[in-house]
Amino acid sequence: MKLPKYGQFAGLAIVGALALTACGSDQAVDxxxxxxxxxxxxxxxxxxxxxxxxxxxxxxxxxxxxxxxxxxxxxxxxxxxxxxxxxxxxxxxxxxxxxxxxxxxxxxxxxxxxxxxxxxxxxxxxxxxAPIAVAFNLEGVDTLNLRPEVIAGIFNQEITTWDDEAIAADNPDADLPSTDIVPVNRSDESGTTENFAAYLAAAAPEDWPHEVSGDWPIDPVEAAQGSSGVVNALQGGEGTIGYVDASHVGELGTAAVGVGDDFVEYSPEAAASIVDASPAxxxxxxxxxxIELDYTTDEAGVYPIVLVxxxxxxxxxxxxxxxxxxxxxxxxxxxxxxxxxxxxxxxxxxxxxxxxxxxxxxxxxxxxxx
Missing domain, CATH: 3.40.190.10 (Periplasmic binding protein-like II)
Structure with a gap:
């Protein structure tokens, strides 16, 4: 069974949200x-x-x-x-x-x-x-085009500076500094990690030769607990990059991800497209x-890093x-x-x-x- 398309329904909106027990929401309101x-x-x-x-x-x-x-x-x-x-x-x-x-x-x-x-x-x-955003904090840069093998190389600590040719080749108009890249991963066992790792393993297997798991597979450069913890670490550093549910991105820069010959920005509609194409x-x-997500799609307009x-x-x-x-x-x-x-x-x-x-x-x- 395939999941049908999303995003076609209207409903009563909630203007805000109450604080959650314990960790709480980032957007608590009255x-x-x-x-x-x-x-x-x-x-x-x-x-x-x-x-x-x-x-x-x-x-x-x-x-x-x-x-x-x-x-x-x-x-x-x-x-x-x-x-x-x-x-x-x-x-x-x-x-x-x-x-x-x-x-x-x-x-x-x-x-x-x-x-x-x-x-x-x-x-x-x-x-x-929802889409999983590849989010970063790099002064003067709001968005970057990143191919799957480049994302894998960054998080596998093989690409270590922002002006590396692998990044610069797809971003000719970006003023990329020689700043060190600081990848930030989740410190806790996480389904977001598992989905992100599954994408890397499927889309760039030669550059991400690790077993898919909810635990980060290599010694981290920096790690933080929970989605909010990752965002705080990204915001608190320079040259940081991490993966996080898109609802937590805020003012951070984000990557358009390589899909076939194109680069696709995250959005609910683009995320829904890959879910629609994936079997039970x-x-x-x-x-x-x-369901089983198809991370290797090259269909136009599909954002491939998604969590269900x-x-x-x-x-x-x-x-x-x-x-x-x-x-x-x-x-x-x-x-x-x-x-x-x-x-x-x-x-x-x-x-x-x-x-x-x-x-x-x-x-x-x-x-x-x-």
């Missing part, structure tokens, strides 16, 4: 300025829902939290944006009801999570689709919606109230309104109706064990 989830299916009596995981989702999660809590009296979302790896671990350990993850559970994690779900199926549900993950069950961030949940919970809260919140995240809220707040690509319908069919089955 809750009175936030719209409520008009179509949310609330749980009678409310309750507290706990989640943890991907920091890439933190701005979208703040928007979802504000709207869902505003619509559902007595309901609270506590989401700790500790990174995908920690979120999956907390979910597997039973510490949270759902995880946000920039990578679907692998085979070993699925087995562990099935045990955590008391033998019930665990599912990966796409909730947030081999071995998925009927209720599992993980999932909400990971049990199909059955031991507690009925917890199951009801998970179903209620994930239904809002998956709704047209919820997807548009994330797009407005974080620049993500909204899921299409066809994809949302398929995912909702799974969410509707979430229940408590008999």
């Amino acid at each position: 809750p009175e300025e936030s719209a409520v989830a008009a179509d949310a299916e609330c749980v009678e009596g409310g309750g507290t829902l706990s989640g943890a995981g991907a920091s890439s989702q933190e701005n979208a999660m703040a928007a979802w939290k504000a709207a869902w809590e505003g619509a559902c009296e007595g309901t609270t979302l506590e989401y700790d944006s500790v990174g995908s790896g920690s979120g999956r671990s907390q979910f597997i350990d039973g510490a949270v009801a759902f995880a946000g993850s920039d990578a679907a559970l692998d085979e070993e994690e699925t087995a562990q999570a099935t045990e955590r779900c008391a033998g019930a199926e665990v599912v990966n549900l796409p909730g947030y689709v 993950r081999e071995g998925n069950t009927e209720n599992d919606h993980a 961030s999932y909400e990971v949940a049990c199909m059955e919970y031991e507690d009925q109230a917890e199951a009801d809260l998970v179903r209620s919140f994930l239904s809002y995240v998956n709704s047209e309104e919820g997807q548009q809220a994330a797009a407005d707040e974080a620049g993500s690509a909204p899921l299409s109706q066809e994809t949302r319908d398929a995912i909702q069919g799974t969410i509707d089955q979430i229940t408590a064990a008999a």
